[in-house]
Amino acid sequence: xxxxxxxxxxxxxxxxxxxxxxxxxxxxxxxxxxxxxxxxxxxxxxxxxxxxxxxxxxxxxxxxxxxxxxxxxxxxxxxxxxxxxxxxxxxxxxxxxxxxxxxxxxxxxxxxxxxxxxxxxxxxxxxxxxxxxxxxxxxxxxxxxxxxxxxxxxxxxxxxxxxxxxxxxxxxxxxxxxxxxxxxxxxxxxxxxxxxxxxxxxxxxxxxxxxxxxxxxxxxxxxxxxxxxxxxxxxxxxxxxxxxxxxxxxxxxxxxxxxxxxxxxxxxxxxxxxxxxxxxxxxxxxxxxxxxxxxxxxxxxxxxxxxxxxxxxxxxxxxxxxxxxxxxxxxxxxxxxxxxxxxxxxxxxxxxxxxxxxxxxxxxxxxxxxxxxxxxxxxxxxx
Amino acid sequence: xxxxxxxxxxxxxxxxxxxxxxxxxxxxxxxxxxxxxxxxxxxxxxxxxxxxxxxxxxxxxxxxxxxxxxxxxxxxxxxxxxxxxxxxxxxxxxxxxxxxxxxxxxxxxxxxxxxxxxxxxxxxxxxxxxxxxxxxxxxxxxxxxxxxxxxxxxxxxxxxxxxxxxxxxxxxxxxxxxxxxxxxxxxxxxxxxxxxxxxxxxxxxxxxxxxxxxxxxxxxxxxxxxxxxxxxxxxxxxxxxxxxxxxxxxxxxxxxxxxxxxxxxxxxxxxxxxxxxxxxxxxxxxxxxxxxxxx
Numbered sequence: 161x162x163x164x165x166x167x168x169x170x171x172x173x174x175x176x177x178x179x180x181x182x183x184x185x186x187x188x189x190x191x192x193x194x195x196x197x198x199x200x201x202x203x204x205x206x207x208x209x210x211x212x213x214x215x216x217x218x219x220x221x222x223x224x225x226x227x228x229x230x231x232x233x234x235x236x237x238x239x240x241x242x243x244x245x246x247x248x249x250x251x252x253x254x255x256x257x258x259x260x261x262x263x264x265x266x267x268x269x270x271x272x273x274x275x276x277x278x279x280x281x282x283x284x285x286x287x288x289x290x291x292x293x294x295x296x297x298x299x300x301x302x303x304x305x306x307x308x309x310x311x312x313x314x315x316x317x318x319x320x321x322x323x324x325x326x327x328x329x330x331x332x333x334x335x336x337x338x339x340x341x342x343x344x345x346x347x348x349x350x351x352x353x354x355x356x357x358x359x360x361x362x363x364x365x366x367x368x369x370x371x372x373x374x375x376x377x378x379x380x381x382x383x384x385x386x387x388x389x390x391x392x393x394x395x396x397x398x399x400x401x402x403x404x405x406x407x408x409x410x411x412x413x414x415x416x417x418x419x420x421x422x423x424x425x426x427x428x429x430x431x432x433x434x435x436x437x438x439x440x441x442x443x444x445x446x447x448x449x450x451x452x453x454x455x456x457x458x459x460x461x462x463x464x465x466x467x468x469x470x471x472x473x474x475x476x477x478x479x480x481x482x483x484x485x486x487x488x489x490x491x492x493x494x495x496x497x498x499x500x501x502x503x504x505x506x507x508x509x510x511x512x513x514x515x516x517x518x519x520x521x522x523x524x525x526x527x528x529x530x531x532x533x534x535x536x537x538x539x540x541x542x543x
Numbered sequence: 544x545x546x547x548x549x550x551x552x553x554x555x556x557x558x559x560x561x562x563x564x565x566x567x568x569x570x571x572x573x574x575x576x577x578x579x580x581x582x583x584x585x586x587x588x589x590x591x592x593x594x595x596x597x598x599x600x601x602x603x604x605x606x607x608x609x610x611x612x613x614x615x616x617x618x619x620x621x622x623x624x625x626x627x628x629x630x631x632x633x634x635x636x637x638x639x640x641x642x643x644x645x646x647x648x649x650x651x652x653x654x655x656x657x658x659x660x661x662x663x664x665x666x667x668x669x670x671x672x673x674x675x676x677x678x679x680x681x682x683x684x685x686x687x688x689x690x691x692x693x694x695x696x697x698x699x700x701x702x703x704x705x706x707x708x709x710x711x712x713x714x715x716x717x718x719x720x721x722x723x724x725x726x727x728x729x730x731x732x733x734x735x736x737x738x739x740x741x742x743x744x745x746x747x748x749x750x751x752x753x754x755x756x757x758x759x760x761x762x763x764x765x766x767x768x769x770x771x772x773x774x775x776x777x778x779x780x781x782x783x784x785x786x787x788x789x790x791x792x793x794x795x796x797x798x799x800x801x802x803x804x805x806x807x808x809x810x811x812x813x814x815x816x817x818x819x820x821x822x823x824x825x826x827x828x829x830x831x832x833x834x835x836x837x838x
Contacts, residue, residue, distance in 0.1 A: 201664070330809060357808045361768040363563075363759050366556045367803045370549060387666040390760035394668060398686030398758060400677045414665030418760065422668060 186229035187222075187492050189214070189482070190255035192245050192270065194263040197237025201412070202471055203261035206284045207232055209475025210259055212459040217479060223486045228479070231255055235266045242266025250277060256492045258282065259478050262301070262471075271297060278494040280501065282478040284471070287521055294521055296498060300474040302432075302512065302524045304333070308341045310430035310529035311381060311407045312348035314542070321379045321405065325354035325372030327365070327392065329384035337383040337409070353377050360388050366395045372404075379405040387415055393422035402426070410529070413438070413468040413539065420534020428542055430529035434511050435470040439538040448508035452477070456510035473511030481507055481514065545804045548682045553800040559689045559758070561796020562696035563589075565789035566751035567773025568780055569703065570744030572788045575777070576720035577740035578634075580643050584625065584650040586770020588748025591618045593761030594658060596753045597667040607672055615749045622745025625650055626738045634737070651766060658763040666760040692754045696789060699750060703785040716740060772799075775815065779822050781829025791830065794818075 191210055193203040214228045222228060231253045233245035242263060249255045250273075257280045260267055264285040271288035274281055275296040287299045315321045324345065328338040338355075345352050354375040356368035369392065372380055380396075382389055389408045396406060408419065408429040420427050436443045437453055438460070444450045456476045460469050481504060486492050489500035502518045514523035531542040545553075567585055574582045595614035599605045605613070629650060633643050676687040707713040718726040719736045727733045751769070752761060772795060780791025795815060802814035822830060 359808050359811065361765075362808060362811070363755065363768070364556050364560050364800070367549065367553045367800060368808065370552055374546070374549070387760055387762055387764075390666050390668055391758075394758050394760070398671075398677055398688065399684045400679060412665070414663075418666050418668055 186227045187224075187486070188229045188231050188249075188253050188255040189479070190246070190249035190253060190258045191230060191232045191260050192235045192242050192249070192258065192263070192266055193232055193261040194237035194266070195232075195234040199237040199261060199263045202284070203237075203263065205468060205471035206261045206475045208460070208464055208467065209472030210479055212456070212463055212472070213476040213479035216455060216459055216476075217483050223483045224490065224492065226492075228483065235261075235263060237263050237266070239263075239265040239269035243269050246270035246274060250274070250279070255279070257482060257494065257497060259475070259482065260284065267297075278498075280482075280494055280498045282482055284475065296494075297521060298478075298501065298516055299522045300478050300511075300514070300524070301522070302528050303522060304337050305340050305344065306524075306527040306529055307410055307430050308337060308344050308381075309348075309527055310531060311428075312344060312350055314428065314531045315350060315379060315405075315407075316348040318542075319378070319405070321377075322349060323351050323353045323375070323377045324379045324381050325356065325375060325377035326352055327356050327358060327368055327372065327380050327382050327384075329358055329360050329386075329388065331360075331384060334384040341381060341383060358384070358388060360384070360386050362388070363391065364395060365392050366399055369395050369399060369401070373399070373401055377404065379407055382406065382408045385409050385411050385415075389415060389419045390422065393419045393427060396426070397422055410470070413466070413470075416532075416539060417534055417537055420539075421537065425533055425535075428531050428533050431532040431539060432470045432473070432511060432528045433530060434473040435468065436530070436532055436539045436541060438466070438469045439540070443541055446508065449510075449513065452480075452508055453510040470511065473509070477507075477509030477511050477514065480509065481516075549804060551683055553804045554797060555683065555685065555689065557797035557800030558793055559692050559796070560755075560800070561776075561793035562692050562789065563751045563755045563769070563792070564772045564776040564795050565780075565792025566696060566699060566747050566754075567769055568776035568788035568792050569699070569785045570747040570751075571774055571777040572780070572782050572785070573716075573744045573747070574740045575782050577716055578630075578719075578723075578737050579640055580630070580647070581774070582741075582744065583644065583647045583770060583774070584654065584766075585744060585748055585773055586766035586768070587651045587654045588618050588622065588745045588766075589752035589755070589769040589773075590658070590761060590763060590766035591621060591654070591745075592749030592752030593756035593765070594662055594667070594752075594763075595749070597669050597756065597761060598662065600669050601667075607669070611750075611753045614753060615746050618749035618752075619742040619746040621654075622741040622743075623738055625745075626741035630737065630741065631734060634734075651770070655763045655766065662763075664763055666762040668756055668760040671757045686758065688754070688757045692758075695750060695754055699747065700785045700789050707785070712739065775819055778829055779819060781826070781831040783829065783831045787829070787831035794830070 193207050214230050218227045231249050235242035235245050259282040262284040267283055267285050268288045271293035275293045281297040283299050287294050287297050328334045354372040358365050406427045433444050444453050485497050485501035489496040507514045512524045512528040515525045516523045532539050533542050570585050592614055595617050596610045599610035671688040672691050673687040677684040715731045716736050719733055723733050776792035776795045777788050779794055780787040798818050799811045799815050802811045
């Protein structure tokens with residue numbers, strides 16, 4: 161072995177020796193995501209938001225002189241696998257905090273041992289059920305009632321429609337929404353005259369829509385996300401029901417556009433402003449919210465093009481707020497970050513405004529949804 | 544008790560979707576009768592038909608009739624590729640039938656992933672072939688697309704019947720279904736017939752996909768449900784003739800639609816599968832299994 165080879169080997173060895181030290185200097189954020197299985201669509205967007213937020217934080221020098229590092233693990237949308245990946249990220253990766261996706265069951269399953277380890281969990285999902293676990297968890301999910309309220313409020317204040325029909329799929333989330341929708345109708349002076357169900361992969365909903373129409377409903381309140389709303393739109397059109405309104409659930413941008421292209425202004429849906437802002441930033445009028453939204457939209461478009469931004473925006477906000485809490489605490493240990501996070505106060509983010517506190521671990525307390533429609537292939541505010 | 548309008552409307556809707564199941568079922572029957580293979584990738588041809596037609600229509604601005612023709616030919620080409628690249632090598636190496644059938648499932652997953660990567664995962668739809676509508680008879684609404692489905696379904700069955708009964712190629716395909724070894728001894732190129740069966744069934748699936756997309760949507764994931772329903776329809780029809788498969792599809796469509804009326808959407812598949820069990824109990828070879836063994 162000559163001198164050059166020896167030197168090269170020594171340099172390579174020293175470089176490898178340095179790498180773990182560099183990685184150890186990073187602040188590791190663990191994320192349990194349903195990257196495969198039923199949660200892949202939503203959790204994929206959550207991961208997108210985390211990635212661009214961490215890149216943006218690191219571009220500005222990181223936190224406390226250290227870079228943030230995302231450790232994303234696929235929980236396959238199952239609670240069993242979520243437990244495995246949470247444990248792996250705690251024991252092997254030594255993460256400082258979690259910022260996990262929307263698979264509630266997975267987050268619930270891990271919450272007991274994560275809270276015992278005193279690590280904060282920032283979640284796309286609802287909060288775990290046990291009070292001791294909730295002390296360490298923060299939800300960035302808007303309460304489901306807001307989605308119903310936005311639609312009911314529109315009907316009450318902007319239309320003559322007072323009779324409605326519910327069309328829900330049997331998923332746990334939709335069943336929860338259905339219960340809310342049934343109870344909330346009276347608050348807005350609405351009467352539920354038909355209550356129909358559907359399966360996501362059904363190819364025809366004409367029977368259910370016909371029943372809702374026969375019962376005298378002026379609007380179909382669809383409770384359930386996914387592609388089925390496109391079929392509903394086509395069925396409404398093929399049945400010649402050109403007066404009934406279809407008020408869809410929150411959904412992916414592409415699904416909303418496909419549906420709106422069929423039904424035009426007959427189709428309305430609740431949407432967070434950030435989803436509309438991807439087409440027109442001027443819909444966000446509050447300066448603080450706009451200041452938060454602009455860098456997010458730029459980063460999102462640069463990396464993911466026209467991908468839906470609503471879910472990713474809240475993931476972005478969660479990282480920005482986590483970084484702010486770490487800076488405020490001047491520490492990265494779980495208890496300090498949690499306490500600082502609870503003391504952040506009102507925060508105008510890209511996806512919504514948040515009001516976390518010691519008592520309030522569901523951050524979105526004001527309805528972030530506006531009613532929107534599709535016009536010329538774009539999502540626009542319904543005035 | 545549902546009203547008569549509701550019943551008639553659901554019957555019409557059931558026939559419409561049933562015809563599409565029927566076209567998928569014919570595709571199953573064609574390949575099965577030529578080779579004994581149950582092609583579980585059949586549903587994916589439905590998806591490809593809709594996806595290709597949408598892409599040609601909206602991205603390239605090609606008229607729907609031309610988009611439909613080009614898409615059908617393209618999907619038939621995919622069917623041939625599947626046969627050449629996957630089925631034939633396994634067939635030649637005498638892989639057990641169940642392995643080939645499992646391979647068709649893998650093909651479905653593979654094609655779905657290719658579509659996600661190349662065309663994305665978002666749903667798409669395009670307008671009915673004839674704008675306007677629906678035709679109203681009293682309170683009953685008949686969407687114009689339904690007439691296209693009815694017309695094309697009938698035309699396809701007629702054309703297939705003529706093909707199998709009156710052309711040399713069709714008869715050759717029938718001979719393969721009766722006894723492949725004897726057909727080969729008589730000089731019929733069995734492998735080419737297998738290729739033809741894949742092309743034919745892929746084209747049928749594509750036509751089904753193009754016809755149904757304006758009434759719902761297409762996306763990478765729609766193939767699974769259509770494949771399952773088409774397979775059930777083929778079993779009800781008896782894997783026999785094209786008309787039998789089509790009737791199997793209509794029976795399934797009407798039963799599913801009726802189940803929603805009487806029991807709710809949650810029971811649609813329960814009722815459909817119960818009917819399937821009853822049919823198999825009394826007609827183990829399907830409703831028309833004993834009447835015809837053509838194609």
